[in-house]
Amino acid sequence: MAPEAVVFYVLASIALVSAVMVIWSRNVIHSAIYLVLTFFCVAAVYVLLRAEFVAVVQVLVYAGGILVLFLFAIMLVNLRDPLGSRLGVHATLSGIVGVSVVGMILYVYSTGRLARSLTLGPPTTGGGGNIQLLGDALYRDYLLPFEIASILLLVAMIGAIVLARQKY
Amino acid sequence: MNVVFEPQHLRLIAPEMVLTLSAFLVLGLSALGGAGRNLWAPLLSLLACAVTLVSVLSFVWHLGWDALRAPELTIGFNGMFIVDAFSIFFKVVFLLAAMLTILVSSRYLDLERANVGEYYALILFAVVGMMFLASAGDFITIFVALETMSLSFYVLVGFLKANRKSNEAALKYFLLGSFSTGILLYGISLVYGTTGTTILGLIGISRAKMAMASPEAPIFVLGVILVTVGLAFKIAAVPFHMWAPDAYEGAPTPVTAFLSTGSKAAGFVVVARVFSMSFLPIGDRWAALLAILAVASMTLGNIAAILQENIKRMLAYSSIAHAGYVLLGVIAMGLPGTAETREYGLKAVLLYLLIYTFVNIGAFALVIALRHEQVAGDRVADFAGLARRAPGSAFAMLIFMLSLSGIPATAGFIGKWYLFGAAVKAHYTWLAVVAVINSAVSLYYYIRVVVNMYMKAPVDAERFTPSWGQRVAVAACITFTLFFGLYPQPIIAFAEKSVLVLAPWAS
Known part of the structure; x- marks a missing residue:
C-alpha cells in the first residue's frame, strides 16, 4: 500500500469512530469534543485530496467557529442530566431511513457507477x-x-x- | 470569462456606490445620536436618493436613450452588470418610491416611538439591492441583490418591536421568504446545470441551441418552473401570496407602502429580465404557466379584498390582484408573436409599475396620515366622514381609489388599457376579459372606502393634520395620477424608450 493510502485509512477510521462516538456518548460535551476530532480528520483528508483551501476553511469555520458556538449553546442551556436512550417511534423511524440510505449507497457503489463518475480529475494546480x-x-x-x-x-x-x- | 476587471466599470455602479455610502453615513451619524436626529436622518436620506437619481439619469444625458437600448459600452463585470434604458427606468421608479416612503415615514415613526436612523439606512440598503437587481446580468448577482433587498425588508417589517403584529408579520415574511429563496436557488442551479452558465444572455443562447429531445431539456424546464415559483413569491402572485396579507398588515404602514410598490417592482424587474433574456426560447410554455398564476391572482385577490375590514389587508389583497394584471404584460412578452407584440407587452409592464407606485403610495400615505395618538387608522371604518374633516385629503383618496380600479381620466386607466391591450394583441383575449371582469369586481371594495368618506358621519373628532412630508407626498402622487391620467404621452414615451431590446434568438 502506498503511504498516502495508509494515512488515508488511519484518518478515515479515526473520523468514523469519533463520528460514531458523537452520537454514542451520553455526555453532550464529550459529543462536541468528538465532533472536533471528526472535523480535524476530515480536514486532513481534504489535504490528501489536494484541496488545501477547503481544509483550512474546515478547520477555521467548523472546528473553530461552529464548535465554539455548540459549546456555548450547551453551556447556556445547561444540560445536566445526560439524555436517556429510549427507543421511541422517532428513533425507530430514523433508524429505518438511515439503514435504507446506507443500503442505497452500497447498492450504487456495487454497480460501479459511482466509481466511474467520481474518478479524480487532474490536480488543479495553476x-x-x-x-x-x-x-x-x-x-x-x-x-x-x-x-x-x-x-x-x-x-x-x-x-x-x-x-x-x-x-x- | 477571461475579461480582467477594468476600473472604468466602476463608473457603471457609481449610483449604487453613492447610495451605499449615504446609507453608511446615515447609519454612522445616527449612532452619534443628538437631539435633531429625527429631522436630519430623513432629510439626509432624501438628499441621498435625489443625488443618486441624478447620477442614474446622467447616463442618459451622456449616452442618449438610443445607445442605452441595446447597450454594448455599458456592460461591465463580465456581463454581470448591465446599464441599459430598462434598468434606468426601474432605478428611477425605485428611487421615487423610496423618496415618497421616506416623506411619509417620519411622523408615523414618531407616533410609534421608533424614529431612528437605522430605519432610513435600511430603506436605503433595500434600494441598493433593488438597483443592483435592475442591472443584474447574471443569476448570482440577481440572487445576492435580491437577498440584500429582502433582508432589509424582513427587518423593516418587524421594526415596531413592541408591536406583536409587527413581530408576527416579520417572522412569517422571513420564513416564507427564505423558503422561496431556497426554491429560487434550486431552480437557478438546475438552469446552470443544463446550460453551463449563469449569464442571462448566454443561457438563452445555450437553450436555443439545445435539442428538444436532449435529456437536458426537461431538467431545464423544471428549473424554469422553480425559478417562476421563487419569483412568484416575491411579486406575491397566487398561490404564493400567503405571506402578503399578514406582512402588509403587521408592518409599519410606510414599510407596507414601500413593500407593495418597490419590492413588487423589483420582483418584476427580475421576471422581465430573466424571462426575456434567458427563457424566451420556451416562451410559449411559461406563458401558459403565468396565465394560470395571473387568473388565480386576479380572481382570488379581488374576492378576498372584498371581505377585508382592515384597509392594509384590503390593499394587500388588491396588490395581489394587481400583480395578476401585470402578469398579462409579461405573458404577452413571452408568446411567440411578432416582436412588436412582445415589446408592447413589456412596455405595458413598465408603464403599469410606474403608475402603480405613485397611486399605491398615495393611498397608503393617507392611511398613514390617519394614524394619530389614539387611533391606529388602519380600518376602513376609520375613513368615515373624512370628507367633512378634510375635504382635500378625501378627494385625493377618492382619486387614488378610482385610479386603482382603473377609471378613465386617472393614470390607473392608462396602465390597465395597455396591459389588457397587450393580452388582446397576444391573442389571449379571454385573459383580458377575465381581467376586465375582475376590475369591475374590484370597484366594489375601492368604492366602499369612498362611501365611508363621503356618506358617513365622522367617528373621530380629532383634527386631521398630516405632516408636511405627508402633504408633499400626497400632492406629488395626486399630481402624477391626474396629470398623466389626462396627458399620458410623456410616461408612455418613457416606458417605450426603456423597453429591453429582446434577445436576437427570440425570433
Missing part, C-alpha cells in the same frame, strides 16, 4: 493551487456579486442588532 483559482473566481470573475454579498452581510448584521436591542 501555479498557486486551488486557492489561486478560488481567488481568481471570487475577486475577478465574480467580483461584483462578491462585493454585493458584503453589503448583504452588513445589512444582516445591522438588522440583527436593530431587532435584538432592547430600546431604539
Whole structure:
C-alpha cells in the first residue's frame, strides 16, 4: 500500500469512530469534543485530496467557529442530566431511513457507477493551487456579486442588532 | 470569462456606490445620536436618493436613450452588470418610491416611538439591492441583490418591536421568504446545470441551441418552473401570496407602502429580465404557466379584498390582484408573436409599475396620515366622514381609489388599457376579459372606502393634520395620477424608450 493510502485509512477510521462516538456518548460535551476530532480528520483528508483551501476553511469555520458556538449553546442551556436512550417511534423511524440510505449507497457503489463518475480529475494546480483559482473566481470573475454579498452581510448584521436591542 | 476587471466599470455602479455610502453615513451619524436626529436622518436620506437619481439619469444625458437600448459600452463585470434604458427606468421608479416612503415615514415613526436612523439606512440598503437587481446580468448577482433587498425588508417589517403584529408579520415574511429563496436557488442551479452558465444572455443562447429531445431539456424546464415559483413569491402572485396579507398588515404602514410598490417592482424587474433574456426560447410554455398564476391572482385577490375590514389587508389583497394584471404584460412578452407584440407587452409592464407606485403610495400615505395618538387608522371604518374633516385629503383618496380600479381620466386607466391591450394583441383575449371582469369586481371594495368618506358621519373628532412630508407626498402622487391620467404621452414615451431590446434568438 502506498503511504498516502495508509494515512488515508488511519484518518478515515479515526473520523468514523469519533463520528460514531458523537452520537454514542451520553455526555453532550464529550459529543462536541468528538465532533472536533471528526472535523480535524476530515480536514486532513481534504489535504490528501489536494484541496488545501477547503481544509483550512474546515478547520477555521467548523472546528473553530461552529464548535465554539455548540459549546456555548450547551453551556447556556445547561444540560445536566445526560439524555436517556429510549427507543421511541422517532428513533425507530430514523433508524429505518438511515439503514435504507446506507443500503442505497452500497447498492450504487456495487454497480460501479459511482466509481466511474467520481474518478479524480487532474490536480488543479495553476501555479498557486486551488486557492489561486478560488481567488481568481471570487475577486475577478465574480467580483461584483462578491462585493454585493458584503453589503448583504452588513445589512444582516445591522438588522440583527436593530431587532435584538432592547430600546431604539 | 477571461475579461480582467477594468476600473472604468466602476463608473457603471457609481449610483449604487453613492447610495451605499449615504446609507453608511446615515447609519454612522445616527449612532452619534443628538437631539435633531429625527429631522436630519430623513432629510439626509432624501438628499441621498435625489443625488443618486441624478447620477442614474446622467447616463442618459451622456449616452442618449438610443445607445442605452441595446447597450454594448455599458456592460461591465463580465456581463454581470448591465446599464441599459430598462434598468434606468426601474432605478428611477425605485428611487421615487423610496423618496415618497421616506416623506411619509417620519411622523408615523414618531407616533410609534421608533424614529431612528437605522430605519432610513435600511430603506436605503433595500434600494441598493433593488438597483443592483435592475442591472443584474447574471443569476448570482440577481440572487445576492435580491437577498440584500429582502433582508432589509424582513427587518423593516418587524421594526415596531413592541408591536406583536409587527413581530408576527416579520417572522412569517422571513420564513416564507427564505423558503422561496431556497426554491429560487434550486431552480437557478438546475438552469446552470443544463446550460453551463449563469449569464442571462448566454443561457438563452445555450437553450436555443439545445435539442428538444436532449435529456437536458426537461431538467431545464423544471428549473424554469422553480425559478417562476421563487419569483412568484416575491411579486406575491397566487398561490404564493400567503405571506402578503399578514406582512402588509403587521408592518409599519410606510414599510407596507414601500413593500407593495418597490419590492413588487423589483420582483418584476427580475421576471422581465430573466424571462426575456434567458427563457424566451420556451416562451410559449411559461406563458401558459403565468396565465394560470395571473387568473388565480386576479380572481382570488379581488374576492378576498372584498371581505377585508382592515384597509392594509384590503390593499394587500388588491396588490395581489394587481400583480395578476401585470402578469398579462409579461405573458404577452413571452408568446411567440411578432416582436412588436412582445415589446408592447413589456412596455405595458413598465408603464403599469410606474403608475402603480405613485397611486399605491398615495393611498397608503393617507392611511398613514390617519394614524394619530389614539387611533391606529388602519380600518376602513376609520375613513368615515373624512370628507367633512378634510375635504382635500378625501378627494385625493377618492382619486387614488378610482385610479386603482382603473377609471378613465386617472393614470390607473392608462396602465390597465395597455396591459389588457397587450393580452388582446397576444391573442389571449379571454385573459383580458377575465381581467376586465375582475376590475369591475374590484370597484366594489375601492368604492366602499369612498362611501365611508363621503356618506358617513365622522367617528373621530380629532383634527386631521398630516405632516408636511405627508402633504408633499400626497400632492406629488395626486399630481402624477391626474396629470398623466389626462396627458399620458410623456410616461408612455418613457416606458417605450426603456423597453429591453429582446434577445436576437427570440425570433
